[in-house]
Amino acid sequence: MKRRKFILILLLLPLIFSIHTPRAFAYDGITETIIMVTDRLDNQLIDKIVNNKDTSLGIMSTKTDGIYKNNSKESLFMTIALGKRVSVKSGLYKGLIKEDGKLRIKGYNNILNQLEDKYVDFSREIPRFGEYFKKRYIAVGCIGGGTGSLLAADKNGYIEYGEPTIKYDSKWLIDKTKELLEYTDILVVTYKTNENNERISILQSYIAQLKNYNVIIFPEAIKGDINLKWNNTLVPFVYKTPNKTNGIITSESTRRRGVITNLDIFPTVANLYKQDTNQFIGKSIKILPSTNPKQETVNLFKEFLNLNIIKYLSHGIVVIVQLYIIINYFNRRIKKDDVFTFLISSIVIGIFLSFVIGIFKFHRxxxxxxxxxxxxxxxxxxxxxxxxxxxxxxxxxxxNIFILVSNFFKREILYDSYIGYNNIVAGGRFYGLNNEIMGVLIATSIISFFFIKGLIKFKTLELTFLFFYFPIVIISLSSRFGANIGGYLTAVAVFLMMIYITLFDKAMNKRSIVILLLIGIVIFIANIFIDLNSLEKSHLGDLVIRTEILGINELIRFVTNKLKQLIFMIIVPPWSIILVSQFYFIIRVYNRNKIIIERLKEKYPDMVRASFVIFIGSIITLFVNDTGVIAFAYMNTYLISIIIGLHNIEKKDLF
Structure with a gap:
């Protein structure tokens, strides 16, 4: 009998041991991760608390859901915890208390209730950061109260291991960290410096002793020397690894050197623990070599904010100049044809020069x-x-040549112009061709083709040039390069129109239209197929994969957000004003100058055709892009320049 009891105890020992072992066997040997959330982290503080020689640095976009709205702290941490952008009312987080041997977040149910009311696809069963890792036997704990603790919570708002308050003592911090890491794999630490030098010194000492862990540091709010008027989303980001890698961070979400998003934190941590990250919108953080990551990060921050200002000032100049031309162009008492030509020519020239001077970093x-x-x-x-x-x-x-060559070989050059700069602060797009440069590319491609076509004179060569040149434009906007799906669709539509004009001319019939539509559909499907089978997927490829994993609600959410953005951009000045003004100008020119237009068709048929294609293309892009109104405005800037130029030539010929 005693022997049987002894054998039974031996058999039960592994089970008993596994239950009381602080950390799961499956993740022994994998380095623990500490996510440190500070009340403030700016460039000056980074110099004080980290050793730049063994640290990777960069900038993180903290954008949450909503159009141009300030973040609440709850929005930021629920966005990180869910791995998708959401917006939560400020003040719903009420603190952290001990309850039944665990920690409980007060107000957690109110946060979930608001998410349920606001997002039809939200479910309490969706695994958030803490719950996701808990289900995989990866324990998450926390030290210190604060909204950062939302990351550690399970689906009911409980945290199994942690300390609700923090003692600002270096020894206590290290001892408590080591104690909790006996039971957890991931530790969220909320640290309030309160701009107190003693606390900053303790923080520096604490970080210096975390050499053997993965350490992520970012602030919960924008404070200090980064708290500038035009910045409401960008914060410094510190990433330390046990191998002491020194460099600058990036991710496939942004494909920009030195920039990541808050959506990248979840997949980065999941990847550290060998979890599949395909379901995430964000991507894992990567480290690129850099001789001076701190200075590079400071330069990038300044460049982004400056380009943000330059972008909107330049848009304003383009809009105001065109409004001046449109208001005065039909006033017979004002004879300023040369002034109008000078102004519109200066805009066209300025667009090209913005790329050139960007190379020399004048935007600093x-x-x-x-x-x-x-x-x-x-x-x-x-x-x-x-x-x-x-x-x-x-x-x-x-x-046109500059954009195409740069896009294929060194796209970063385009980002340093006000036309090509993706608004990093707004956080809507980080890489590829935005809608401004897409509109410029398509308009200049149309003009370039018809200009060269007029010099060729042989139909066979015209067709050869068309079928060689315009597919290059389409490819430049595809998921592999420009990653602008709306621009891609517009370019395909324009290509089909140009085939019609060049090949079918007036012999177009229903059969020809059907054939061209089928060609367009085949090109679009081929783009999706190539995208899905590429290592680097575009927004479209990621959307298809997320829809497969998360269901049709993900697609509905995406389409709904895009429609909201489209309506917002169309009705809000200044784009609504320039949209109506350009429509008015183009239609009035057509209605009042039909006789002149007929003469121009005979003398300059290719430029009249180019004008027609640009206008139709601009209407298409207006509705297939969330910010298509901007592409519309820039495409018709080139159209107006052609109209004014042709009109002036015709007047000179008459008189």
């Missing part, structure tokens, strides 16, 4: 940037005064 000084840009664009326009009509075609061709 806003005043210098505009002095150089305005002097060069207006100066060239004055020098080429007698050739302004041809100047438009020449600079359209230069712009």
């Amino acid at each position: 000084n806003i005043l210098l940037y505009y002095i150089v840009l305005i002097l060069l664009s207006t100066g060239i326009s004055i020098l080429l005064k007698d050739y302004e009509y041809y100047c438009i075609f020449f600079f359209s061709l230069l712009t």
Whole structure:
């Protein structure tokens, strides 16, 4: 009998031992992770608390759901915890208390209730950060109260291991950290510096002793020297690994050196514990080599904010100049044809020059940037005064070649212009071709093709050039390169129109239309197929995969957000104003100058056709892009430049 009891005890020992072992066997040997959330983290504080020689740095976008809204702390941490952007009312988090041997987040149910009311696809069963790892036997704990503790909570708002308050003592912090890491794999630490030098010194000492862990540090709010007027989403991000890698961070979410998003934290930690990350919107953080990551990060931060200002100032200049032209163009008492031509030519020239001066980083000084840009664009326009009509075609061709070559070989050059800059602060798009540059690319491609077509004179060569050249434009907007699905669809539609004009001419019939539509559908499906089978997927490829994993609600949510953005952009000034004004100008020119247009069709048939294709293409892009109104405005900027140029030539011929 005693022998049987002894054998039974031996058999039960492994089970008993596994129950009381602090950490799961499956993750022994994997380095623990500490996520440190501070009340403040700016460039000055980074210099004080981390050793730049064994640390990777960068910038994180803290954008949550909503259009141009300030983040609440609850929104930030629920966005990280869910792995998707959400918005939660500020103040719902009520603190952290001990209850039944665990920690409980007060107000957690109110946060979940608001998410349920606001998002039809939200469910309490969706695994959030803490619950996700708990189900995989990866324990998450916390030290210190604060909204950062939302990351550690399970689906009911409980945290199994943790300390609700923090003692600002270096020894206590280290001892408590080591104690909790006996039971947990991931530890969320909320640290309040309160801009107190003693606490900053303790934080520096604490971080210095975390050499053997993965450490992520970011602030819960924008404070200190990064709290600038134009910045409401960008914060510094510190990433330390046990191998002491020194560099600058990036991820496939942004494909931008030095930039990640808050959506990248969840998959990064999941990847550390060998979990599949395909279901996440965000991507794992990568470290790139850098000789001076701190200075590079500071430079990037300044460049992003400056380009943000430059972008909107330049948009404003383009809009105001065109409104001036449109308001005065039909006033017979005002004879300023040369002024109108000069102004619109300066805009076209300025767009090309914005790429060139971006190479030399003039945008690091806003005043210098505009002095150089305005002097060069207006100066060239004055020098080429007698050739302004041809100047438009020449600079359209230069712009088109520059965009295509840069997009295929060094896309970063495009990001340093106000046309190509993706608004990193807004956080809607980080890589690829935005809708401004997409509109410019398509418009200049149309102009370039018809300009060269007019020089060829042989139909066979025209068709050869069309079928060689325009697919390059389409590919440049595809998921592999420009990653602009709306631009891709517009380019395909424009290509089909140009085939019709060049090949079918007036012999177009229903059968031809059906064939061209089928060609367009095949091209679109081929793009999706290539995207899904590529290592680097675009937004479209990721959307298809997420829809497969998360269901049709993910697609509905995506489409709904895009429609909201589209409506918002169309009705909000200044884009609503320029949209109506350009429509008015183009339609009035057509209605009042039908006789002149007929003469122009005979003398300059290719440019009249180019104008038609640009206008139809701009209407298509208006409705297939969430910010298509911007592409519409820039496409019709080139159309208006052609109209004014042709009209002036016709007037000179008449008189």
